[in-house]
Amino acid sequence: MTAINALFAHDSTTTALGQIMGRLHWDQETMMPAGAADQRAEEIAALETVLHARRQDARIGDWLAAAEPESDADKARLALLRRDFERALRIPGDLAAELARLSSRGQGVWVAARKAEDVAAFLPTLQEIVARKREAAAALADGGDLYDALVEDYEPGLTGDEIAAMFDRMRPRLVALRERIMGAETVPAALSAHFPREKQLALSEKVARVFGYDFGTGRIDLAVRPFSSGSGADVRITTRVDEADPFNCLYSTIHEVGHAAYEQQVSDAYRLTRLGQGVSMGVHESQSRIFENQLGRSEAFCHWLHGAMADTFGAFEPGDAAAFYASVNRVRTGYIRTEADEVHYNLHIMLRFDLERALIRGALEVADLEAAWNERFEADFGLAVDKPSNGVLQDVHWSAGLFGYFPTYALGNVYAGCLHAALRADLTELDAQMARGEMGAATGWLAEKVQQHGSALEPRVVIEGASGSAVSEAPLLDYLDAKFGALYRV
Amino acid sequence: MTAINALFAHDSTTTALGQIMGRLHWDQETMMPAGAADQRAEEIAALETVLHARRQDARIGDWLAAAEPESDADKARLALLRRDFERALRIPGDLAAELARLSSRGQGVWVAARKAEDVAAFLPTLQEIVARKREAAAALADGGDLYDALVEDYEPGLTGDEIAAMFDRMRPRLVALRERIMGAETVPAALSAHFPREKQLALSEKVARVFGYDFGTGRIDLAVRPFSSGSGADVRITTRVDEADPFNCLYSTIHEVGHAAYEQQVSDAYRLTRLGQGVSMGVHESQSRIFENQLGRSEAFCHWLHGAMADTFGAFEPGDAAAFYASVNRVRTGYIRTEADEVHYNLHIMLRFDLERALIRGALEVADLEAAWNERFEADFGLAVDKPSNGVLQDVHWSAGLFGYFPTYALGNVYAGCLHAALRADLTELDAQMARGEMGAATGWLAEKVQQHGSALEPRVVIEGASGSAVSEAPLLDYLDAKFGALYRV
Numbered sequence: 009m010t011a012i013n014a015l016f017a018h019d020s021t022t023t024a025l026g027q028i029m030g031r032l033h034w035d036q037e038t039m040m041p042a043g044a045a046d047q048r049a050e051e052i053a054a055l056e057t058v059l060h061a062r063r064q065d066a067r068i069g070d071w072l073a074a075a076e077p078e079s080d081a082d083k084a085r086l087a088l089l090r091r092d093f094e095r096a097l098r099i100p101g102d103l104a105a106e107l108a109r110l111s112s113r114g115q116g117v118w119v120a121a122r123k124a125e126d127v128a129a130f131l132p133t134l135q136e137i138v139a140r141k142r143e144a145a146a147a148l149a150d151g152g153d154l155y156d157a158l159v160e161d162y163e164p165g166l167t168g169d170e171i172a173a174m175f176d177r178m179r180p181r182l183v184a185l186r187e188r189i190m191g192a193e194t195v196p197a198a199l200s201a202h203f204p205r206e207k208q209l210a211l212s213e214k215v216a217r218v219f220g221y222d223f224g225t226g227r228i229d230l231a232v233r234p235f236s237s238g239s240g241a242d243v244r245i246t247t248r249v250d251e252a253d254p255f256n257c258l259y260s261t262i263h264e265v266g267h268a269a270y271e272q273q274v275s276d277a278y279r280l281t282r283l284g285q286g287v288s289m290g291v292h293e294s295q296s297r298i299f300e301n302q303l304g305r306s307e308a309f310c311h312w313l314h315g316a317m318a319d320t321f322g323a324f325e326p327g328d329a330a331a332f333y334a335s336v337n338r339v340r341t342g343y344i345r346t347e348a349d350e351v352h353y354n355l356h357i358m359l360r361f362d363l364e365r366a367l368i369r370g371a372l373e374v375a376d377l378e379a380a381w382n383e384r385f386e387a388d389f390g391l392a393v394d395k396p397s398n399g400v401l402q403d404v405h406w407s408a409g410l411f412g413y414f415p416t417y418a419l420g421n422v423y424a425g426c427l428h429a430a431l432r433a434d435l436t437e438l439d440a441q442m443a444r445g446e447m448g449a450a451t452g453w454l455a456e457k458v459q460q461h462g463s464a465l466e467p468r469v470v471i472e473g474a475s476g477s478a479v480s481e482a483p484l485l486d487y488l489d490a491k492f493g494a495l496y497r498v
Numbered sequence: 499m500t501a502i503n504a505l506f507a508h509d510s511t512t513t514a515l516g517q518i519m520g521r522l523h524w525d526q527e528t529m530m531p532a533g534a535a536d537q538r539a540e541e542i543a544a545l546e547t548v549l550h551a552r553r554q555d556a557r558i559g560d561w562l563a564a565a566e567p568e569s570d571a572d573k574a575r576l577a578l579l580r581r582d583f584e585r586a587l588r589i590p591g592d593l594a595a596e597l598a599r600l601s602s603r604g605q606g607v608w609v610a611a612r613k614a615e616d617v618a619a620f621l622p623t624l625q626e627i628v629a630r631k632r633e634a635a636a637a638l639a640d641g642g643d644l645y646d647a648l649v650e651d652y653e654p655g656l657t658g659d660e661i662a663a664m665f666d667r668m669r670p671r672l673v674a675l676r677e678r679i680m681g682a683e684t685v686p687a688a689l690s691a692h693f694p695r696e697k698q699l700a701l702s703e704k705v706a707r708v709f710g711y712d713f714g715t716g717r718i719d720l721a722v723r724p725f726s727s728g729s730g731a732d733v734r735i736t737t738r739v740d741e742a743d744p745f746n747c748l749y750s751t752i753h754e755v756g757h758a759a760y761e762q763q764v765s766d767a768y769r770l771t772r773l774g775q776g777v778s779m780g781v782h783e784s785q786s787r788i789f790e791n792q793l794g795r796s797e798a799f800c801h802w803l804h805g806a807m808a809d810t811f812g813a814f815e816p817g818d819a820a821a822f823y824a825s826v827n828r829v830r831t832g833y834i835r836t837e838a839d840e841v842h843y844n845l846h847i848m849l850r851f852d853l854e855r856a857l858i859r860g861a862l863e864v865a866d867l868e869a870a871w872n873e874r875f876e877a878d879f880g881l882a883v884d885k886p887s888n889g890v891l892q893d894v895h896w897s898a899g900l901f902g903y904f905p906t907y908a909l910g911n912v913y914a915g916c917l918h919a920a921l922r923a924d925l926t927e928l929d930a931q932m933a934r935g936e937m938g939a940a941t942g943w944l945a946e947k948v949q950q951h952g953s954a955l956e957p958r959v960v961i962e963g964a965s966g967s968a969v970s971e972a973p974l975l976d977y978l979d980a981k982f983g984a985l986y987r988v
């Protein structure tokens with residue numbers, strides 16, 4: 009076997025094992041009996057031990073040195089395998105297994121603490137996670153910035169300083185828009201009806217199909233936290249139901265269908281290889297966000313959804329499609345990031361970014377995190393946090409060791425803004441199609457321009473190739489100003 | 499680290515990875531989207547590659563040579579690890595991965611062929627599986643009998659000749675009992691009502707609880723084939739529903755709860771080690787069979803179940819508890835092994851044993867299997883097979899490469915007969931307890947005498963220790979003669 013073939017065979021097996029890890033996490037959050045949590049942590053640690061050893065396998069270095077690529081895809085795959093190998097070599101196996109075990113256990117501790125509204129019950133575990141992540145970051149950073157070293161896992165090539173600069177440019181326009189809206193006389197109505205769980209689930213399945221989700225290679229289940237999991241031929245999503253607020257279930261589903269589409273639409277040629285998954289969390293989030301917001305919360309799609317909801321639930325208020333569109337896009341200051349409207353969402357991210365960057369850089373202690381969160385939240389949102397599940401305990405990420413992940417959500421919004429501008433320019437019939445519930449032209453555009461490439465093109469390359477211009481936050485902010493300016497007449 | 503500690507740490511990780519394999523198989527049969535079948539086969543093959551390499555790891559030989567056991571449990575664990583290592587060394591890694599891939603794919607092909615009643619669609623895959631299993635058997639047998647080498651995976655220490663001799667002793671008494679029953683004037687009534695699916699599932703959950711199944715570390719789902727999966731703190735079972743025949747669901751559930759109890763009750767000290775699972779398929783089946791038959795189909799438990807069914811479904815015929823007990827134990831010649839009564843069951847096994855032994859020994863070609871099955875079935879059961887799903891396509895085992903497994907079902911019945919005789923002698927209040935739905939004394943006896951030992955005692959040692967006498971088919975045959983002689987007045 010040639011070096012490149014041996015390397016690629018090794019990669020395919022590692023990728024398949026990575027898929028198995030995804031299935032374990034999915035199972036943990038959907039199907040696993042509660043009493044299995046500790047055992048699952050051991051299982052995940054065992055698989056992580058194997059994966060880590062494979063990623064550090066010394067033969068990879070030899071194969072990389074001798075590999076002769078025959079195509080651009082080969083070159084892209086080799087570049088990623090080289091980067092993975094160099095990063096893996098820096099993390100000791102014990103630390104990798106311990107981090108895997110901790111993040112599995114940490115999620116269980118977080119769920120219990122959140123339910124009990126007991127921050128103190130979570131802090132010792134979080135402290136341990138932060139300590140181990142800082143250890144890992146120091147090993148990866150090689151003298152550089154600790155936080156940047158962690159961001160690299162989610163958005164390769166991006167630095168904390170670049171993120172901070174982007175956020176500094178976004179913040180004034182978002183704050184100004186928010187203030188105009190808060191002062192507006194227009195106040196869209198909320199829905200006021202009971203939306204039964206089973207009907208919500210049936211409608212969310214219908215909406216998932218409308219957005220092209222393939223149930224032949226996927227499924228929808230309930231979980232505390234909506235997520236998408238898996239690549240290629242097995243991409244599962246979860247959703248949740250609030251019987252007073254059907255948008256929670258519906259827009260969570262559309263969001264996760266966006267993530268899933270990226271994984272389901274990757275070129276068959278890349279399946280079960282290092283190229284066969286989304287290239288970065290930012291690009292991933294751009295797909296979920298454009299599905300959810302620029303398409304799913306558009307006036308045209310809301311027109312169709314209003315009819316579909318009336319078919320499913322019977323008549324409800326608002327009975328007028330324009331008022332319904334305003335309800336979908338109601339701007340309200342709230343505690344919960346995942347329920348935030350498009351205007352507030354990025355402000356939630358900026359808060360988390362600053363806090364987690366300070367934690368990892370050692371500028372903030374875990375013991376002081378809750379106070380820091382509550383102070384910053386009140387300053388930014390004008391609301392005092394009333395309970396930990398509305399504050400520092402609301403997100404799973406830190407309990408799972410995902411530091412450096414949060415900013416990619418805002419980056420995804422920025423990418424979505426760029427893609428949306430280009431998609432609108434290309435698809436002149438888009439609004440007419442969406443008003444009929446025909447999303448195929450839009451989802452097809454994204455599949456062709458972005459999703460099919462998997463990890464074969466770098467994040468910026470794929471976004472700039474699709475949108476035809478340099479990445480910038482301007483299209484997103486322009487879109488928000490125009491949409492919400494019109495809705496609120498401000 | 500000492501050699502024994504290093505070896506045991508290696509074992510614990512391997513055991514945890516084995517648990518993951520169990521979860522993948524469970525998922526495949528319960529939750530997995532249909533389109534993921536090929537990808538899942540690759541995932542399973544990848545994990546099998548890892549497991550196989552771990553089982554062959556040369557360090558195991560060094561650790562075994564230097565290991566100093568400190569307890570009987572250590573000695574038992576070392577003996578099993580030595581045996582596993584010696585067997586693993588004989589199977590090439592490529593063959594192990596290919597077998598894993600084939601058995602995953604094979605099950606998909608089998609499901610489709612069975613649904614289409616198309617034996618020909620399954621034969622090429624089966625041919626490949628048999629060829630690879632023979633290859634594996636030859637590697638394991640080292641000049642000995644190929645079939646014996648495969649049986650060793652499921653019932654260590656047992657040979658095909660011993661099984662054949664036991665079956666020769668059982669057959670005349672079973673045939674004679676069957677003939678007496680077929681000629682009897684007593685014909686128990688069948689149930690005649692519709693038993694709604696949701697109510698069956700609710701009752702089967704209740705019955706599972708009565709038999710001590712721990713939902714904190716388990717769950718019940720629907721699958722084509724009832725099975726139990728996992729060890730320790732994550733032991734899941736499946737069942738199925740036939741709305742005309744509630745016994746299908748209820749007794750499948752009790753059967754699988756017996757398997758699950760064995761895995762849930764293993765001593766905590768053995769969790770996630772080579773000792774932390776049932777010691778053999780025969781002992782495993784003894785637990786499921788004694789739960790299902792000697793306890794679950796006893797007159798006393800049927801009395802309780804009759805009341806529980808009336809509570810669940812409303813009044814149904816037979817309304818009399820004695821007639822209900824006779825219905826539960828109705829003896830009928832049928833095609834399907836898993837639906838067979840206690841009198842016919844072992845005859846189904848004898849058929850499969852002879853055919854699969856001939857396949858593996860090269861005395862029967864895959865192309866001739868269906869004809870051989872149909873001829874033998876008609877001779878033994880007096881019925882012509884009407885369609886493949888009632889004949890050679892009814893069981894999943896061969897499609898999954900499980901050759902040598904079938905005889906352990908009959909051995910389990912024999913073991914259950916031995917255990918039941920001893921349990922009856924110890925628990926003088928058993929019938930009174932079971933009539934009240936109190937199964938704790940019986941399940942506790944089995945947990946203490948059998949289940950807690952996991953793999954720490956050899957199969958015969960644990961059965962003979964629990965029953966207080968040598969393993970023999972006589973107690974089972976005596977029990978069947980007495981029970982069915984009384985029921986049918988023959």
